[in-house]
Amino acid sequence: MTSYSIWVMEYAHVPEQATSLFIYGAHNQGHRKMPYGYIVIKGQGRIAMVDVGYNHRAYGAVLAETYGVRNWQPPRTILGECGVSPEDVSTVFITHAHFDHMGNTEDFPNATFYIQERELSKWVWSMSLERRFRWLMLGIDPADILRTVDLARQGRLVSVDGDREGVLPGIDLRAAFDTHTWGSMYVTVRNDLTPNSADTWVFAGDLVYAHENLRGMDPNDPQYVPVGLATGSQFTLIMTAEEMVKRAGGDHTRVIPVHEERLKDLFPSRITKAGLRITELALAHGEPSLVR
Numbered sequence: 001m002t003s004y005s006i007w008v009m010e011y012a013h014v015p016e017q018a019t020s021l022f023i024y025g026a027h028n029q030g031h032r033k034m035p036y037g038y039i040v041i042k043g044q045g046r047i048a049m050v051d052v053g054y055n056h057r058a059y060g061a062v063l064a065e066t067y068g069v070r071n072w073q074p075p076r077t078i079l080g081e082c083g084v085s086p087e088d089v090s091t092v093f094i095t096h097a098h099f100d101h102m103g104n105t106e107d108f109p110n111a112t113f114y115i116q117e118r119e120l121s122k123w124v125w126s127m128s129l130e131r132r133f134r135w136l137m138l139g140i141d142p143a144d145i146l147r148t149v150d151l152a153r154q155g156r157l158v159s160v161d162g163d164r165e166g167v168l169p170g171i172d173l174r175a176a177f178d179t180h181t182w183g184s185m186y187v188t189v190r191n192d193l194t195p196n197s198a199d200t201w202v203f204a205g206d207l208v209y210a211h212e213n214l215r216g217m218d219p220n221d222p223q224y225v226p227v228g229l230a231t232g233s234q235f236t237l238i239m240t241a242e243e244m245v246k247r248a249g250g251d252h253t254r255v256i257p258v259h260e261e262r263l264k265d266l267f268p269s270r271i272t273k274a275g276l277r278i279t280e281l282a283l284a285h286g287e288p289s290l291v292r
């Protein structure tokens with residue numbers, strides 16, 4: 001029995017993003033649309049999310065302008081499409097600290113946030129380095145890091161060291177240290193709640209940007225190709241890709257990258273009035289479809 005309804009919610013996008021960001025070494029391969037999104041998981045009497053997006057003001061807006069982000073919409077608008085409000089969200093899993101994933105914790109006043117301890121502590125360390133190391137801070141808003149530390153002061157942060165299984169029924173956190181970032185993690189949902197579920201989803205954060213990271217460029221000769229941005233190692237990204245596909249029962253289409261526009265070719269979806277896409281991955285028993 002399907003326990004959770006799951007949607008990928010686009011909240012903004014970059015119309016023209018260099019393909020070389022998605023795929024390591026893919027130079028001279030033009031541009032493609034890059035949606036920014038987060039995951040809403042509804043079931044077992046609660047609302048959980050994977051990542052929260054950024055807030056289009058202060059330095060978050062500056063970064064967004066730098067990266068060519070368009071059509072940002074606030075969580076109240078986006079979650080309204082699912083019939084929930086930001087106040088309803090009780091649990092958030094932060095895959096990593098880049099501004100477009102962790103920048104809007106303040107819009108979820110009732111949520112408890114999970115993050116890898118290494119992700120937080122190493123960004124604090126990175127912030128303290130001299131100016132010539134600033135490349136390491138690409139995509140990081142220091143104010144996001146401070147807000148997340150403050151969540152700990154408020155008793156709303158769970159700082160995880162490595163894997164944690166069953167953080168909610170059927171939901172596991174998996175560490176992927178020194179990959180896309182210092183302490184990235186991915187989230188698996190075993191949607192029938194069994195230990196070795198055949199109905200498992202893997203929410204990849206930015207360990208995967210595009211299908212090519214899991215399949216390569218040649219459909220007749222698949223290979224893993226890392227994302228084009230890593231503060232850690234390409235080797236660890238490749239090995240994590242293999243681990244994620246295995247946890248998804250060998251089905252690479254169940255490893256979900258929020259930045260992949262072509263999820264629409266695999267799953268039912270629609271465009272909202274705000275011009276953003278809702279992609280429906282799963283429906284719990286009795287839950288009406290949001291896209292049909």
Ligand SMILES: [Zn+2]
Pocket residue numbers: 096098139180206
């Ligand atoms: Zn990232």
